[in-house]
Amino acid sequence: MKANPFGKILTGFSKKVNRLTKSLILLLFLSCSISSFAQDASGANTGTIKDLGMDSVAATSDTTLNKVVDAVNTIANADGHNKIAINIMWTLLAGFLVMFMQAGFALVETGFTQKKNVAHTMGMNFMVYALGMIGFWICGFALMFGGALNALTLGGAPGVIPNEYTITMFGHSFGIWGTVGFFLNSKVYDVGVYTLFLFQMVFMDTTATIPTGSMAERWSFKSFLIFGLFISMFVYPLYGNWVWGGGWLSQLGVNFGLGHGHVDFAGSSVVHLVGGIAALAGAIVIGPRVGKYGKDGTVNTIPGHNIPMAILGTFILAFGWFGFNPGSTLAGGDLRIGVVAVNTMLAGTGGTLSALLFLYATGKKPDPGMLCNGLLAGLVAITAPCAFVTSLSAVIIGAIAGVLVIVVYNFVDAKLKIDDPVGAFAVHGANGAWGCLALGLFADGSYGDGWNGVTGPVKGLFYGDSGQFFAELIGVVACIIFVFIVMYVFFKVSNKITPIRVKESDEIAGLDIPEMGVHGYID
Template sequence: MSVGQAPNRRYTTLKRGAVVFLAALTLGLAYPSIGRAATAGEADSSGVNLEWTLLAGFLVFFMQVGFAMLETGMVRVKNVTHTMAMNIVVFAAGTLGFWLCGYAIQSGFRWELLCLRGNPAPAVLALFFFHLMYMDTAATIPTGAMAERWRFLPFVIFALFMSMILYPVYAQWVWDHEHGWLARLGVTMGLGHGHVDFAGSSVVHMVGGGAALVGAYLIGPRLGKFRHDGRTNPLPAHNVPMYMAGALILTFGWFGFNTGAALMVGDAVSARVAVNTILACAAGAFASMTYTWILYKKPDASFLCNGALAGLVAITAGCAYVVPTAAVLIGAAAGILVIGSCLTVERVLKIDDPVGAISVHGVNGAWGVLALGLFADGTQGDGLNGVPGGVAGLFYGNPSQLAAEAIGLSANLLWVLPVTLVFFLITKRLVGLRVMPMVELQGLDVPELGTVGYQIEDPKFSENRYRYADPRPASVPPNLGKVFTIQVEGIDLDVMRKIWSDHCQIGDRPPMSEFKAVYPYMTTVRENRFRFRGGEPETVRTSLERLFQEGARGSPVKARVEEAP
């Protein structure tokens, strides 16, 4: 291949990706009928109902504090500022994107709602505020799955993409009761009441979880997460009380998340929603605790929190349509499912998800809509989506409702996964996704944001300034060993970095003899060049070559010595 062909091939790939992205986007935007439609339910214009809608939105916004504490507590101390900042900026960028065009798309393509032009009615403004909080939740989910290696700029671009395109399109399909094609499945195809999702198991959590899955897969695992033999290394959370407190805050906010979807005060369904929400949360937490107790001989704190959140995610779709007993079953199943899913994502798929967002939101969001299709009892939802009678599931004599839920689930995957994949590929090509390895090893707080998360020492005292002065180059070499460089060829740089990182981790087996022969003399690494001071160059070269040959699995690896100038 000539030198000029590589850029052309990259340009062709980028152009094809853009065509696929635009085609999927055009399909998503053009499929629904164009016309005026309600926005996710009609809000009463009376003062008390508007106040209830706004109060519920305030509670959902407070969930952002829970997400920030949960994710920040679960990352390492060198990345706390970066993780916390993402949870603030996702709200800022997402709000502006939703205001620009996201709300207009979700409302049934009411273009007069672009930028909330004119003087919208109070009910429209209240609905904008409430559904903005839903969108913000979906946009926040991938920040946990991609934490500790996601560059800040592409993250900001993603927040705009989620708020302006990805979330509003699917929300319109489900919550536009007059024109959303998934909502109208009951009228157009006779499938129950169409795809029903009371408060967002699919609209919010599957959309966010699907984007998290694609993003975590493309960005790759954190350095040191997986060893060269495929086994995982634990990268412990830096603050367990912080993420447990975050889980409790999320639980509190979830009452506004679910009961607020009724958009009315005093509605008979509100009490059922609140009770089902707390029952599913409790059942999920208890089931996860019990299962890890049996599996590991003691309960696990992180799975205790994720079990509670999984129960909340799973009940979100059907909290108005199932009896309390069914809510307990749904939550308990979610508590078990989140553990199996987390272990599968990490050990089988080799996807690094620091907070378990893919399993909590994506997998249990899917379980939530299917559970509605199974357990809905037929006492609520008369006339929903233009279909008379209550919403009833398979166990109450209506298998078509389960079919509608399955179609909505499939449509979610077919929309979110490919569109997000192309978006991330284009973003990766244009601005990149992941920080450099040296930045990741140092931590993202200072290189990305210029701020350390915790100031442990008081800079006012002079002894601290001198004790922690920046290191300076030595005026005399530490030893009189010969300086030389070894260049490694025949192995992909990412594979080489992973092998070297794996060998640098503390494990349950002693380091290889080749590693021990190399490591004491190494000073710096730059791409495929290793610089050494001391040691016999030929011995070091041979050991380094064998070290990488072991992990390259068949690829011929060659190392050659470059003498220092």
């Protein structure tokens, strides 16, 4: 038989790929395992007298007095260590609460969809946790916080040197992305950095799971897997850097005198607006479910299968929000957490009650699904301004959100004919934007001195600083434009790699067996 020349070529190419793969694995192993004494991986040296805003007392020529100096320095260093320890413990506990929100999202989305898709909907909410963590570990965390790793309250060691890639325009530097911390390598092998990673990872996971609601009941699981990596590695981290990582939106105050720059305490824009816009782009590209809209334009309701499940999930989300908002202080010693927690509760309940009243005022019955969305909308809206507003403002912000979520949901569903089974865009997108604008209006000047490098507390338009409102508006518009364009193109391109939508016959029969291989319910 004549030798196949292509076989030799393929064999040689395969050997080269194998050698390259082994080299990459070796480099990754070395980058993650080589120890560095500049970081504090044990935590023993994290937190010193400098974290109290003091310098060590200098030694004197008096031997007896030096004993006192040594004692003072020892006590002060211990106090500094305990201060950072409290911050790390508080941040970790808050992160654990936020992680539990994943269960809430799974229950809400599954309850609001059909029982023939239970395993599929639950499966996406489960897998986004693993996908998101790995993607964020690979490069998402580095892109987001690589330029601001020790500008926080968690005691980053001196060896953790942040580095932000910047461009210069109009005579100012614009931070674009971080360049330190890929794979959590040895350069960031530090207790403070790792704590920040955990807390920010579970925030990112909230963003990543939002589109699983808007695209539920027709999204190919393989396509979803690609999405989970993409949004956690690039989209969320890039916008997050601009707001929380020292990027250009956070510097609108320093560079252009617009308040304190774009301020978002816990993620109305960074988490919810990013997720909501991604959900909208995905719902547009994937199209409505079979039978959702008639040929004559009529809107057919496709009811969820388990309202108690959705309500339970909503309560779990509300509980987890106490990690989301108060935890964003990253400091257990920042007693503003009491104000943050109360404002969070009030806005959520304000959203619930205003949704109820709006339903009655428009001649409708109190649909439990809409009441749940009213609560969630209030929580989303208060997430940005929760630390900067009074309780009355929190109720007003939540109440507006409760009405806004119903109006936007009906407009998207009935007018735009965009099928969003759980109202993901109405809850997270519209109210993520409203939350940031609300901060620009209602921030009362009682908190935030020095935020984003600007002297003085954060004040909104109603308290004398119109620049803060414009900074919030710029941040919202930038998020909408950036995320929608990137995610719309992503969904179009990924559809060429693997179909974004399941076959129509599978959608009609239910996705549990065709996509997951198991039934969600035995019956």
